[in-house]
Amino acid sequence: MEQRSPSASDIEGVPRPAARGPAKLALVVPTLHEVANIERVLQRIRSSLDPLGIPYELIVVDDDSRDGIADVVQKISDSDPRVRLLVRRNARGLGGAVVHGWERSEAKILGVIDADLQHPPELLPQLWKAMESGVDVALASRYAEHGSLRNWHPARYGLSRLAIWLTFPLQKPAIHVQDPMSGFFLVRRACIRNVHMETQGFKILLEILVRGNIQSVTEVPFSFGPREAGSSKAGIKEGLDYLSLLGRLYRAIGLRRRSTRKTRSNTPESR
């Protein structure tokens, strides 16, 4: 299928006219070669969110896949303007795609969900309710009690556990979570204002938990199923990006702790 060019405002990411009012939830669906999944995932997200009666927008951020996805999404968007398409040219990276979408929305609650249906959209109402109850982050957790990773090879499961274990010293004790690498979560925009995020990696939630102003988190367990169609884009490069992100976060946390200790030892009562 030939790819139709998205409108200029979508490519440049100018927010839609304010006539519809500011959206309350902006849910980004990052895509790279996901034409086989996109219709179904958007349909299931809309069916999950519509009963909540909340204002929302679904922002598909595609890294110029040229697999016909732009046509499919544009067609859905023509009949439902809450669905938006942003195409990034000459850019790659899941984290960057998510930030790109969030920056082009005025919504106060931001979120992300994978396009391949490994994240069940039917969990969104529970995540939304957690946000309504006042938490800063609501995340879909593979490792919380009753969460699971269906059909994962033991080696991949072991690597995933190891990767998570490495985050434990980084996490703030008050908001320690079981699945800091989940790719399915909601967060208050106010908590991540001015937080610098790496654009290459897959692990944007970890950065938010470590660098953001997050006071409270809810984990909603879910079962991480197999992909519906297509193949994973996670590979060795993403693994190396993750290790490099960990290194930077450990350095940043080390510096932060050192400067806190210094400040404390300089206060009059501690002298």
Ligand SMILES: Nc1nc2c(ncn2[C@@H]2O[C@H](COP(=O)(O)OP(=O)(O)O)[C@@H](O)[C@H]2O)c(=O)[nH]1
């Ligand atoms: N826009 C964009 N989306 C990406 C990129 N890499 C992965 N994705 C999307 O991010 C989601 C998760 O990727 P996936 O390959 O399923 O990772 P896995 O679930 O860890 O195997 C999917 O919706 C992908 O299409 C990227 O470089 N750019």
Ligand SMILES: [Mg+2]
């Ligand atoms: Mg996947």
